[in-house]
Amino acid sequence: MLELDGVMLSRLLTASTLIFHVIFATIGVGIPVMIAIAEFIGLKKNDPHYLLLARRWARGFTITVAVGVVTGTAIGLQLSLLWPSFMQVAGQVIALPLFMETFAFFFEAIFLGIYLYTWDRFKNRWLHWLLNIPIVIGASLSAFFITTVNAFMNTPQGFDIIDGETVNISPLAAMFNPATPTKVFHVITSSYMTSALILAAITAFIILAKKGTDYHKKALRLTMTAALIFSAGTALAGDLSAKFLAKEQPEKLAAAEWHFETESNADLIIFGTIDENNEISNEIRIPGMLSFLAGNSFDTEVIGLDEFPEEERPPLWVHYMFDMMVGIGMYSLFIAGLFVMFMFIKRFNEWNKLLLMGIVASGPLAMLAIEFGWIYAEVGRQPWILRGIMTVDEAATTSGSVGIAFGLFLALYAVLGFFCVKVLLRMFKNRPPEAELEKRFPGGSL
Amino acid sequence: MSLEIIGITVLWLFLYGYLIVASIDFGAGFFAYYARVSKKEHIMSKLISRYLSPVWEVTNVFFVFFFVGLVGFFPDTAYYYGTALLLPGSVAIILIAIRGSFYAFGNYGSKDSTLYLFLYGATGLLIPASLSTALTISEGGYLREDETGVTFLAGELFTSPYSWSVVFLAIVSVLYISASFLTYYADRAEDYDSRAIMRKFALFWGAPTIIASLMVFAGLRSHNGEHFERALDLWWMFGLSLVFFLIAGYLIFKKKNYGTAFLMVMLQFFFAFFGYGASHLPYILYPFITVEGSVVNETMGIALVTVFILGLCLLIPSLYLLMRLFLFDADYVKGKK
Numbered sequence: 205m206l207e208l209d210g211v212m213l214s215r216l217l218t219a220s221t222l223i224f225h226v227i228f229a230t231i232g233v234g235i236p237v238m239i240a241i242a243e244f245i246g247l248k249k250n251d252p253h254y255l256l257l258a259r260r261w262a263r264g265f266t267i268t269v270a271v272g273v274v275t276g277t278a279i280g281l282q283l284s285l286l287w288p289s290f291m292q293v294a295g296q297v298i299a300l301p302l303f304m305e306t307f308a309f310f311f312e313a314i315f316l317g318i319y320l321y322t323w324d325r326f327k328n329r330w331l332h333w334l335l336n337i338p339i340v341i342g343a344s345l346s347a348f349f350i351t352t353v354n355a356f357m358n359t360p361q362g363f364d365i366i367d368g369e370t371v372n373i374s375p376l377a378a379m380f381n382p383a384t385p386t387k388v389f390h391v392i393t394s395s396y397m398t399s400a401l402i403l404a405a406i407t408a409f410i411i412l413a414k415k416g417t418d419y420h421k422k423a424l425r426l427t428m429t430a431a432l433i434f435s436a437g438t439a440l441a442g443d444l445s446a447k448f449l450a451k452e453q454p455e456k457l458a459a460a461e462w463h464f465e466t467e468s469n470a471d472l473i474i475f476g477t478i479d480e481n482n483e484i485s486n487e488i489r490i491p492g493m494l495s496f497l498a499g500n501s502f503d504t505e506v507i508g509l510d511e512f513p514e515e516e517r518p519p520l521w522v523h524y525m526f527d528m529m530v531g532i533g534m535y536s537l538f539i540a541g542l543f544v545m546f547m548f549i550k551r552f553n554e555w556n557k558l559l560l561m562g563i564v565a566s567g568p569l570a571m572l573a574i575e576f577g578w579i580y581a582e583v584g585r586q587p588w589i590l591r592g593i594m595t596v597d598e599a600a601t602t603s604g605s606v607g608i609a610f611g612l613f614l615a616l617y618a619v620l621g622f623f624c625v626k627v628l629l630r631m632f633k634n635r636p637p638e639a640e641l642e643k644r645f646p647g648g649s650l
Numbered sequence: 651m652s653l654e655i656i657g658i659t660v661l662w663l664f665l666y667g668y669l670i671v672a673s674i675d676f677g678a679g680f681f682a683y684y685a686r687v688s689k690k691e692h693i694m695s696k697l698i699s700r701y702l703s704p705v706w707e708v709t710n711v712f713f714v715f716f717f718v719g720l721v722g723f724f725p726d727t728a729y730y731y732g733t734a735l736l737l738p739g740s741v742a743i744i745l746i747a748i749r750g751s752f753y754a755f756g757n758y759g760s761k762d763s764t765l766y767l768f769l770y771g772a773t774g775l776l777i778p779a780s781l782s783t784a785l786t787i788s789e790g791g792y793l794r795e796d797e798t799g800v801t802f803l804a805g806e807l808f809t810s811p812y813s814w815s816v817v818f819l820a821i822v823s824v825l826y827i828s829a830s831f832l833t834y835y836a837d838r839a840e841d842y843d844s845r846a847i848m849r850k851f852a853l854f855w856g857a858p859t860i861i862a863s864l865m866v867f868a869g870l871r872s873h874n875g876e877h878f879e880r881a882l883d884l885w886w887m888f889g890l891s892l893v894f895f896l897i898a899g900y901l902i903f904k905k906k907n908y909g910t911a912f913l914m915v916m917l918q919f920f921f922a923f924f925g926y927g928a929s930h931l932p933y934i935l936y937p938f939i940t941v942e943g944s945v946v947n948e949t950m951g952i953a954l955v956t957v958f959i960l961g962l963c964l965l966i967p968s969l970y971l972l973m974r975l976f977l978f979d980a981d982y983v984k985g986k987k
Contacts, residue, residue: 270754274747277714284721285739288732295725296946300953303722307961310711314968317708318975325975338968375953602799603733609740616744620751627755 211597213606214286217613219582221279223575224617228272230574233347233392234399235265240336242426247329252645253419254426256637259323259644261403264628266320271624273313278613286606290589290599293370297363298356300375305349312342344392351391354581355383359452360590386448390441394533394577397434398570401536403427405567408560419637421555425547428563432540439537442530443497450498453591454507456584459518460526461494462487465508470494475527478520518584525580532573539566654945656955657723658934661716662927668712669923670827670916675709676774677828679749681851683771686764694844697836699757708972710750722954726944730935734793734802735784742780749773775821782820786813789874790936812869819862823919826855830898830915834908849902856899860892863922874936880929887925894918 239258246254284291315338326332356362362378363370404427407420449457457463462473462484472494476487492502509517539562546554585591589599651659678698685694721728731739748769756766786807787793794801807813829851836845871878881888898914901907932940945951976982 267754270751273710274750277710277750278743278747280714280718281739281743284717284728284732285736286732288729291721291728291732292725295721295728296950299718299722299725299946299950300957302718303954304957304961306711306715306718307957307965310708310715310961310965311968313708313711314965314972318972322975370947373947373949375950601733601736603736603802605737609736612740612744616747620747623751623755 208607210602210604210606211600213610214600215596217606217610218279218282218286219579220610220614220617221275221282222578222582224621225272225275225279226574226578227571228268228275229347230395230398230571231265231268231402232272233343233395234397235261235268235403236336236339236343237396238399238403238427238430239265240333240340241430243333243336245426247333251422252641253422256419256641256644257423257426260632260637260640262320264631267624267628267631269316271620275617275620276309285609286601287589287599288601290594293594294353294356294590296370297360297373297375297378298353301349301352301379305346308342308345308349312339312346315339315342347392347395348388351388352379352381352384355387356381357589358387358456358581358585358591359383360593365593382452383448386441386445390438390445390577393434393437393441394570394574397431397438397536398567398574400427400431400434401540401563401570402567404431405564408563411555412557412560412564415636417638419641424543424563428540428543428547431536431566432544435533435537435540438533442533446497447499450504450506455509455512455517457498458507458509458512459520459522459584460580461506462520462523463494463506463508464510466505466511467508468495468503468505470498470504470506472497473523475524478523482520516587518586522580522584525576525583529573529576529580532569532576536566536570536573539563652942653948653951653955654723654941657719657945657951658927658931658941660955660958661719661723662924664712664716664719666920666923668709668716669823669919671709671712673778673824673827674831675828676778676824677826678832679753679771679774680825681828681832681848683767686767690847694847697839697841697844698832708969710746713746719954719958723946723951724934724939724941724944725946726939727934730793730800730938731784731787733800734787737802737804738780738783742777745773745777745780749777775824778820778824779817782816783807783813786810786816788930788933788935789870789877790933790938791873793935793938795938810869810873812866812873815862815865815869819859819866822855822858822862826852826859827915827919829855830902830908830912833902834912837908845908849905852902853899856895856902860895877929877933877936880931881925884925884929887921887928891918891921891925894921 239261242254242261243258245251246256246258315335319332319335319339322332322335356378359382360378361381362374362376364372404424407416407423407427410416411420411424446457449460461470462476462478462482463470464482469492471492472490473484474488474490476484478484494506495502495504498504498506539559543554543559543563546552546556546559587595587597589596682695682698684690685698752766752769752773756763756770787802789812792803792807792810794803829848833845833848833852836842836848867878867881870881894914894917898911898918901911901914932942934941934944946954
């Protein structure tokens with residue numbers, strides 16, 4: 205079934221790096237926004253709770269940033285090491301955003317360094333808050349630039365290939381390809397959402413463990429309100445992405461939806477099983493819904509997989525990835541909506557145990573949804589590395605040492621993951637916020 | 651100036667930047683570990699962590715910037731180096747990953763872990779050694795190209811005296827650059843105990859850098875005679891490098907103007923590094939890739955240069971701010987902020 209040749213090993217190594225890196229990348233894009241919001245409210249309301257919140261989040265963030273930086277370096281180099289032929293061609297057309305990403309990150313890294321070490325250095329605390337701006341911009345711009353490269357792999361444009369030579373190159377057209385807007389929107393909103401939910405989950409966990417105080421209640425209200433806004437944004441971005449796929453990359457949508465024949469009024473298939481004759485059973489079927497999702501009307505014609513030659517179809521198991529991603533997205537929206545509703549309606553108690561347990565689950569689930577989404581995005585593009593132009597088989601390295609490298613990197617990620625969790629737990633264990641609050645803001649004054 | 655020359659100069663400048671800041675960082679790791687095992691920790695570690703904490707990520711970006719830029723400006727390098735360097739490259743990435751993470755784990759997490767500090771110190775010497783092999787490979791003779799693709803001749807590399815002389819140079823340079831910077835930093839911090847220790851290191855590692863450089867020259871002569879001839883044509887750059895070395899050594903020996911002394915060290919390496927780089931041209935990877943033959947298409951090249959200039963307008967003031975707050979702010983350096 206799985207043949208472990210050089211191509212497969214290259215794919216597995218790239219996949220393991222990305223699966224590990226994307227955890228830290230997502231946090232890296234989203235947490236700065238949450239820190240900036242908390243510090244802003246703290247300064248605005250003169251409330252030490254929020255300032256301490258920003259400070260403690262930032263402290264944990266340093267650890268995840270470190271792992272994000274080093275794994276980002278790894279994937280940056282692995283692109284050339286594992287996919288040399290791809291980078292040789294792609295370098296001609298899409299080098300620009302890759303280059304700009306390093307600038308954006310450079311910018312972010314400088315200000316993050318300053319931010320972390322200047323909490324008490326400015327007389328005017330707003331000056332310190334201003335440092336958030338370049339960090340948030342740098343982080344989100346990094347996400348933007350890298351996502352344009354991934355978008356380019358899905359809908360390459362901005363060049364022609366004549367007699368094997370890449371000509372008529374337009375770097376901007378390549379960057380702003382059809383997949384860029386929806387992909388960037390989806391990546392950024394989902395990163396913000398996931399980061400908010402992870403912080404919320406940690407807070408809810410502490411409240412459930414009966415160690416919660418006012419500090420934690422404020423934190424949960426803040427993170428869940430943010431999560432509601434960001435998950436609504438993510439849902440909108442997801443919807444736009446489906447419409448984009450239906451139009452520009454129909455085989456990817458069709459594989460995710462197990463949609464074989466081009467038709468209007470197409471049904472939406474949720475979960476289920478499929479046999480070798482593509483017969484679907486055990487599914488939940490919503491009549492006409494796929495057409496509606498693809499074009500806001502039941503009459504929309506949705507292109508089926510039958511229009512693509514067998515060898516150009518993505519594997520059908522991406523259906524589960526897609527459904528789980530969407531399912532978790534819906535759950536996030538639901539749980540955040542519920543909490544915020546309970547917050548505003550006096551009769552309901554937002555500190556309900558069951559609700560808090562639901563929030564604790566939402567953090568890890570959201571991160572899983574990010575993973576499922578990326579697996580869908582990458583596997584759903586198969587067999588292409590550059591859709592319509594180069595397959596992954598053509599792009600992979602011819603080196604015989606991929607297996608060893610794969611083993612080494614797996615060990616690396618295991619070690620980094622283990623120590624990262626260990627250090628984070630140690631950092632906050634036995635260091636309750638109350639004690640720190642009293643130390644930094646004696647008598648509750650700024 | 652042609653596009654490829656602008657491109658390679660920019661990249662070389664960044665690599666030079668990385669050489670300096672990373673050497674300080676790598677060497678500091680070694681010295682921090684040395685301080686722990688020789689029980690002088692109370693003196694030096696504070697100094698080192700005060701400098702490193704805010705800037706370590708910036709160091710890493712210099713490197714990322716270099717290789718992303720290299721693939722951008724010269725896409726063919728991705729193909730040759732990518733195929734050839736899979737294993738040495740992976741080892742270097744893993745070392746960098748361990749170093750960066752364990753620095754953060756140790757610094758923000760558990761400060762007393764000797765294991766974290768050991769990993770941090772040891773990788774500081776292993777990374778320059780492994781990265782320097784890329785420069786060695788660029789001299790040719792370690793890659794074979796046939797119908798099946800490019801093969802890396804690891805055996806040749808490990809048995810080549812030239813290769814080992816480069817590794818030796820890389821390690822001693824790291825210790826020398828780092829020691830001369832930390833001498834200066836300790837002086838600014840008015841931390842005279844640390845200054846005395848670092849000054850001894852700076853003086854001790856000075857001579858080996860020159861010996862190692864001569865060994866590299868000798869190795870180059872037999873390994874790649876063409877390059878050696880071109881280097882001789884640029885003798886004055888290497889001569890200047892030596893002059894700056896002597897001035898730096900004199901100042902440090904005489905215990906004065908440590909700031910100027912470090913500047914002289916930077917100039918010493920600037921001239922040696924650019925002399926080496928300029929004589930390396932037109933080859934990026936001998937004999938497969940030349941700058942003219944592998945340069946990216948003009949549209950992309952101009953776009954990259956434009957972005958680079960705009961990026962610098964953003965970065966230089968930011969870097970200035972960073973340095974002002976942490977490097978040149980006397981109160982911060984002394985630990986009062």
